Amino acid sequence: MKNLDTAFSALADPTRRAILARLALGEATVMELAKPFAMTQPAVSRHLKILDQAGLIVRRVDGTKRPCRLAPDGVAAIDQWLGMLRDTMARNYDRLDDVLAEMTATNPKDTP
Amino acid sequence: MKNLDTAFSALADPTRRAILARLALGEATVMELAKPFAMTQPAVSRHLKILDQAGLIVRRVDGTKRPCRLAPDGVAAIDQWLGMLRDTMARNYDRLDDVLAEMTATNPKDTP
DNA sequence: TCCTTATATAAACAATTTATTATATAAAGG
């Protein structure tokens, strides 16, 4: 699952999450994105490249501009992995409860 | 939002995601977690420390063992941020549609 | 065609991360 790697890595950076949050409000060009962040344009371009490769944004051509917007599919992929985690967790919740019960019996200090 | 930083950074590593997926099936000790991954025990301990600090797992004491399990709250925090992103995106979907419509009119080649 | 605007790429470098080996700690069992 290489793509998930790149997607989560992309989300790991606060600047990139801020860019995504901004893009959730609607399309924006590179310069528009660069302005609020105390950062040069090349740095933003690199972040956008990473987000693009991670499948989290898409870019189109409009003259010399390259407006970006969110790629809902990419966000969905992340969601899906987390959903898997949550579902598996829920599916094993009863067993987990057993473990917790046993733990409490074994070492009561663990659950103050 | 420092905590979210650490949480997403923690999720960015494939080994740590695998550990989380394993823990979704139920509690496991450090050695149990280390076994399937081609990696030394200290390396796994470090990953667990990172997951712990990110609030994604909790550890208890059982003799010399330190069994780990998922921290549902941590997973929920990540979910929440993605939910925010998705909601904002949805709230601006109509406007986005307008932009797409305008884009198509301006430069039909963008939507083959 | 020349200049400007918008963006991308390259080179260089500091800071961070990840893994390994070696060592420390701490509880259990004999």
Place this chain on the structure above:
DNA sequence: CCTTTATATAATAAATTGTTTATATAAGGA
């Protein structure tokens, strides 16, 4: 006690990341 088992920490080397400055490309307008 002494040894074994389970885990943590330290030192360190290797790899990755994020940033900057400088330069390249490409479209638009005078």
